[in-house]
Amino acid sequence: GAVVSQHPSWVICKSGTSVKIECRSLDFQATTMFWYRQFPKQSLMLMATSNEGSKATYEQGVEKDKFLINHASLTLSTLTVTSAHPEDSSFYICSARESFSNEKLFFGSGTQLSVL
Amino acid sequence: QQQVKQSPQSLIVQKGGISIINCAYENTAFDYFPWYQQFPGKGPALLIAIRPDVSEKKEGRFTISFNKSAKQFSLHIMDSQPGDSATYFCAASMSSGANSKLTFGKGITLSVRP
Numbered sequence: 040g041a042v043v044s045q046h047p048s049w050v051i052c053k054s055g056t057s058v059k060i061e062c063r064s065l066d067f068q069a070t071t072m073f074w075y076r077q078f079p080k081q082s083l084m085l086m087a088t089s090n091e092g093s094k095a096t097y098e099q100g101v102e103k104d105k106f107l108i109n110h111a112s113l114t115l116s117t118l119t120v121t122s123a124h125p126e127d128s129s130f131y132i133c134s135a136r137e138s139f140s141n142e143k144l145f146f147g148s149g150t151q152l153s154v155l
Numbered sequence: 156q157q158q159v160k161q162s163p164q165s166l167i168v169q170k171g172g173i174s175i176i177n178c179a180y181e182n183t184a185f186d187y188f189p190w191y192q193q194f195p196g197k198g199p200a201l202l203i204a205i206r207p208d209v210s211e212k213k214e215g216r217f218t219i220s221f222n223k224s225a226k227q228f229s230l231h232i233m234d235s236q237p238g239d240s241a242t243y244f245c246a247a248s249m250s251s252g253a254n255s256k257l258t259f260g261k262g263i264t265l266s267v268r269p
Binding site for chain 1: 187189191196197198199200201204244248255256257259260261262264
């Protein structure tokens with residue numbers, strides 16, 4: 040199957056700093072990428088959807104100024120958690136879809152963010 | 156309103172047994188139903204998926220059964236192995252459209268005892 044690489048796999052930062060997470064589709068061009076957040080032993084919560092070259096669409100309740108998403112190319116999307124606070128600590132996962140007509144979603148390996 | 160409901164919440168199966176996980180959905184517009192497997196600290200991996208035009212799909216030890224009238228689908232894992240111990244999520248989506256997005260169930264934890 041298609042490979043989605045997510046980096047870093049874990050990050051620890053101080054409160055007030057910003058953290059950038061990268062998501063790359065390695066062997067296909069991803070027209071659409073999705074960003075999820077997952078708390079321990081819970082399901083995946085969709086944060087936002089991004090299409091290459093356009094602004095991300097955020098789910099209700101997700102602060103777009105807090106979670107900045109950039110999808111500048113067909114193989115790279117980034118999520119920046121700005122001015123991180125302990126309540127932002129979570130497991131963040133990206134996924135990518137090859138085309139509008141292909142419903143298969145491939146997930147990255149996730150990033151564990153811990154904000155001290 | 157939870158659009159995709161999984162049951163049971165957790166499951167313990169002996170090695171070699173059959174693991175059965177059920178999923179019910181609300182939205183009749185859903186037409187793509189995947190199952191994902193997730194190990195701790197990792198992202199979900201697509202296991203198997205089905206569309207409503209078939210009632211069953213098998214890939215190796217994994218089988219999806221689909222009941223359109225009941226709005227239910229299930230995952231069967233034959234000859235369950237300890238390595239199958241993981242969290243399993245069912246999901247559903249409308250497959251067409253630029254932003255069609257998956258709605259996930261809450262997930263169930265499967266433990267396969269040796």
